[in-house]
Amino acid sequence: MADFTHKLHQLSERGTPVGAEELIERIEAEMAGDPLVVATKRRQGVFMTKTDQPVTTKGPGPGRGLAWALAAFAVVLAIGGLYFAFSGSDGQVVDQTTVPTPTTVLEPEAMSDGEIIEAGAAALYSGDAATAARLFDLAYPNDEGIATESAYQEAIGGQVDLDCTEPGTSGDAFDCIYRYGNSLTDAIGFVDPGETFQVRVSDGQIVEFAFPAHHGPLLSMGSFLALKGSYDDSYEECIGASPFPTFCAAIQLENVVAWADWYQSRDDLDAVEDVISSWYSGDCVTAAVLSGDFGACSDPTDPMTRKLQYESILGAQVSLENCKTAFEAVVRCDVHYSNALNEAVGKPAAVINRTFGVISTIGARGWHEAEYPQDAALNESFRAFAEGGELHEEYAAADCAHSFTPDCANLMMDNLDDWADWHLANA
């Protein structure tokens, strides 16, 4: 069995299944309060067998490192007008036309499926929400969502090139190569290599369609806003999945010129320095955005927030030295770390050589989840002091052994002098 196959098998077993019975209970509970279900049941007729609508996201997964960087930067630049090219089932392009200006006078019953795709996409990306709503019938988003997405795309200058191959004899879906761009990608000169998704038309309406988005620039704009001190939690709605609210376009357009300059001047070392300096200066919002922990600052129980509080209470001092780009998107640095414990016993900063997986224009997602900088020797000394004396219950309650919590930091500070005496006598 190939190694990745084994890993996939492991992955398929992850977590603790709730079981079918509990899942059914959950669904029934949700359905009991779900007016949409009730309404649908009342008018239930022929079941719609259209496929669920895949809103395309090219955004990063939860993992870190180079692959995430590549995924986040699968961005595009679409220059010129909106056009579509349809090809026959043999894969040869047979026609390429410029999409006509969207019109509200439509006769879908007289249009080919390809023409419906052209007209629907043209309406969607030109802000003609009414026409788009008429030509799209998706499981998600609904007409309101289509209108929202359409308004956003018009505002941000969204353009999509669709290069579609008509369905062959074995299927009913168009294979369409999407190339998407907007004002953000224009500003930084990214070229979309294109990605293939299926588009399906049924009874004169588009029932499956992908909404391309390039999350690299969207995330990068968030990092830029955070570093200039103007990041607002509402921007989180602008980095998830389509449809995006129109206010996202307003924020992005207002900052696009400055962001593009910043974007093009960044290197990997800048990103590491910004991540570390925001973290240890207690700038929670910036630290959270650059670390990919969106929304953490509003949740005091979030591990990231607790770590920041821990460092703040202990007065952590951190500096980076000998930083080098190991290879693209990977930086190695000597992290010099000290806090009140070091000061109390006169011990110099601990030096931790560690690797950061970075995206220069975004940050270092999840950098603190492994190899977290600390003076391990002093932490171990405090553990021995606490567990061997009267503090063992408080030490356990503060979860000092397993995580970096504010309670743990407070315990250290409250007993700093006693510990320092013990340490100097026993070290």
Add this chain to the structure above:
Amino acid sequence: MPKQSSIEDGDRELITALYPALRKIAAVAGSVDIEPDDLVQEALMRVLRKGNISDLDNPLAYLRRTIVNLASNQRRSLGRRRNAVARLSVEESWSPSYPADIEAILDLPPKQRAILYLVEVEGVPYAEAADQLGMTTMAARAMANRARKQARLALEVAGG
């Protein structure tokens, strides 16, 4: 509020029968901050909003495709069910027990993970896997090849 039983017996049996297979694809395709059961629940809810699961021509294929699409969407609504405590426990339970080589697999897009899982682990033929994921057989084969290369490369980088 008292619960109302809205799931018909036929659908109840189908959910019970399909649950293990649905959960596995959800675990493979979903990101680690989304519970596989949440993805399965969301997919089932989407079907039930429109009718009965038993009305579908191929419920397993339809639901698996929906799950993979949802995983790709990373929809915010999936997170709304989890409170801060649950989220905390998930993150803390994943981080230390999640080796780098699994993270390398997770760096693949959900659809690539799904196609690899179906073909390599479950031994599903390409044509059937393609049907389950809403793509042509040729596209499924190409995606699986691309995913294999990326998975091997990622595992090498991760030291796996």
